Amino acid sequence: MFLALPLAALPSAQQSPPVQPPAQQPPAQPPQAQPPAQPPSGQQQPPIIRRGINYVRVDAIVADRSGKPVLDLTQDDFTVAEDGRPQKIESFAVVKIDEVAQAEGGPMRAIRSDYDEEREAARPEVRMFVILLDDYHVRRGSDQAVRKPLIEFIQNQLAPADMVAIMYPLTPVSDIRFSRDRDSLISAIDKFEGRKFIYEPRNSFEERYAYYPAATVERIRNQITMDALKGAAVRMGGLREGRKSIILVSEGFTSMLPAQLSDPIAAMPGYGNPYRGNAGAPPPTDTQRMMADSDLYTDMRQVFDTLNRQNTSIYAVDPRGLGVFEYNINEGVGLQEDANALRANLDTLRVLASNTDGRAIVNRNDLASGMKQIIRDASGYYLLGYTSSQAPTDGKFHEIKVSVKRKGLDVRARKGYWAFTTEDVARAEAPSKPSVPTAVATALNALAAPSRGRPARLWTGVARGDNGATRVTFVWEPMPAIPGEPQGDAPARVVVTATAPDGRALFRGPVPAGPAGGSASFDAPPGQVQLRFVVEGANGEVIDSSVEELTAPDFSKTTLSIGTPRVYLARNAREMQALMANADAAPTADREFSRTERLLVRVEAYAAGETPALTARLLNRGGQAMADLPLHRADAGPGAIDLPLSSFAAGEYLIEINAKTSSGSAQQMVAFRVGR
Known part of the structure; x- marks a missing residue:
């Protein structure tokens, strides 16, 4: 030849x-x-x-x-x-x-x-x-x-x-x-x-x-x-x-x-x-x-x-x-x-x-x-x-x-x-690249959690509740069908059981499916909380189950803290307007999006005696800063980030949220993927 x-x-x-x-x-x-x-x-x-x-x-x-x-x-x-x-x-x-x-x-x-x-x-x-x-x-x-x-x-x-x-x-x-x-x-x-x-x-x-x-x-x-x-x-x-x-x-x-x-x-x-x-x-x-x-x-x-x-x-x-x-x-x-x-x-x-x-x-x-x-x-x-x-x-x-x-x-x-x-x-x-910061690696690990073969996506977040309690919010969404793969039973509801370390029940109840899943909230005392999720079909059969160990922060005693950021998905301008007008809308449990979609991220910061200053940055998967993100906030309410994805290349990104007061600072990160 x-x-x-x-x-x-x-x-x-x-x-x-x-x-x-x-x-x-x-x-x-x-x-x-x-x-x-x-x-x-x-x-x-x-x-x-x-x-x-x-x-x-x-x-x-x-x-x-x-x-x-x-x-x-x-x-x-x-x-x-x-x-x-x-x-x-x-x-x-x-x-x-x-x-x-x-x-x-x-x-x-x-x-x-x-x-x-x-x-x-x-x-x-x-x-x-x-x-x-x-x-x-x-x-x-x-x-x-x-x-x-x-x-x-x-x-x-x-x-x-x-x-x-x-x-x-x-x-x-x-x-x-x-x-x-x-x-x-x-x-x-x-x-x-x-x-x-x-x-x-x-x-x-x-x-x-x-x-x-x-x-x-x-x-x-x-x-x-x-x-x-x-x-x-x-x-x-x-x-x-x-x-x-x-x-x-x-x-x-x-x-x-x-x-x-x-x-x-x-x-x-x-x-x-x-x-x-x-x-x-x-x-x-x-x-x-x-x-x-x-x-x-x-x-x-x-x-x-x-x-x-x-x-x-x-x-x-x-x-x-x-x-x-x-x-x-x-x-x-x-x-x-x-x-x-x-x-x-x-x-x-x-x-x-x-x-x-x-x-x-x-x-x-x-x-x-x-x-x-x-x-x-x-x-x-x-x-x-x-x-x-x-x-x-x-x-x-x-x-x-x-x-x-x-x-x-x-x-x-x-x-x-x-x-x-x-x-x-x-x-x-060339000198080796600096190692990925621990906070970045932790956020990316959550993004990499396997979901293939599971019938539903789950998300859990915490915020400040009433009378010193911690408000725990749970959201679930059915997994979309994958073309060419056999489909199992469709999930109809998720039964959530929350217990304290001493075995005391904090919450138990079914969370039925809404238009795109379901959500529920309950108050829990600060400390360890065990969450058990049981996904059931329409006839009550168990399709899947999982257990999550959650640490509920004490937002009333910490000098400065940030609640779990909540991510909302909008596919057009009308949906974005509806999300901005509805403070009680359920966040999405998904973290993989397409470039035709738009994200709204809400976050609350708490401090005694003063209102924390909030800033946000977009990071790549290595933890390097890519851009400052505008964060809108009305008075002492939650901050909001409007993030269109049309200009994003396929890949993994993080939103870094920083809160600062005269006495200290705190940070939260949200990882997401663009490419669907």
Whole structure:
């Protein structure tokens, strides 16, 4: 292929500086004049971790002519050159995994927490693997064929200390969890189901583009899988320094669909496509294919760059084994076009593997032997590091050549790296951003509380009541229906029970639904209040329940305090006028709005002997001020903020409300999201 030639040179690992220094200093390396110590298994010394803008790390796999690993070399046996110029090796380590000693050492510690994961990943004898089950690029049927080799790999090839995570293209990076529980890993593999060329949406994210053209959806799927590869590499790179492996189960990326599958609406196969099943459809031109390949390989280069920075290799496994056809016979794709597509898709797997120092396990029915090679590569290698004498900041590719002085040995190492640009260096060396203030983080946490799957939104606020009591207001709203998801019973009312710490009932009663939910208020003594909410359907059946612990402030004794800000939603000018005229209107429990809407925020501040001065600011999610907000107040009444959202970009924001008197100040924050 035209673009495969220049991209065969791979980007590799130039390291970015860490955000924070390591918590512990690793043990020092032995002097260069001495051979590396070979400690007993389980006591292997971790490599020195050095980082910097110009520090380059490369791992080298050395084997003899029979393919047997050679692990008795010293630092003096290696030479490293960058763009033909010799480099000084500054760090050197031999990584060798003794599986027999691990098996004899008894059971390994289970991974039950983030702390366990980080501690175990830092051990040099632990190998790390991510198995990416690329359901977007695996056909139905091929998924069944690959399950057995993967399960045998889990059962027979892994050492007791090995850590494995299984993910899909849409798995969030935060959900990538490593495990030693072989049964759970096998169970996850058993559930693998390919969806190649099947565009029926399975979640709200896929619903966003399900009705795009099939060619567009295929490009989106390519990008999602590539982002998953990058995310997995970054996740593993944050856990350890040494070599890491991603096992990509995929049939390869499709740069261009044939006319027979290029449906105008992906979720409606064949609709509006005159070439569906027609073997006489015109094939794509060379120019069209070249442009599509160019876009695909440009995206793949970003994958190479990220994985090599994180010292992570891709082992691409084609589940079809010895593939003969790319498309099914009933799809009507011509033999020549089918052969070209099969070759192009397999080339994407080969390029991914070769440019990350991995292997492409393709065109073979015996996948087990290829899986064994993955283990061999991760079981013995050399980890070398040097500071580039050229210190490039040109953003260009720089070739690395690793060689050994001993004759008759084969060396596999990364071919090079893409240097940082001047802008990259400036960003990396810039001081870290200040941490988010605690008040901002607390407000955003309330915004991030999960609501999916719940039948109603709830909000609770406090204000000054009568005779020293605290007025507690409760509001609930039914959750809107989500298209494409099954709908449960509609909520008809919420039963609220408020109790004091001594078990005394403060309030109990149903809050029926009004035009947009319901609200209720009651007075409670200052102190702890437990609120229990039971959402019921029209026939009294319990749909949902929750408990909230509330601290009712003593507004009569504090020098200065602010009640809970109340947010009201208006969709037009008439609704806004009605809200401003009605001081008893119920606030909204929602905190996600669209740019066509308008907010009214009311807030009360209390102080003894004087009227507090109120001000308000708009903040971004980092806590930085964006603008001062006009706050209108009549005499000593509540302050009001009129906030149109038409000029807001999609994102999360906060309203900071400050009250001030001669004796002190107080603050409240309200977080909300724009983008619906």
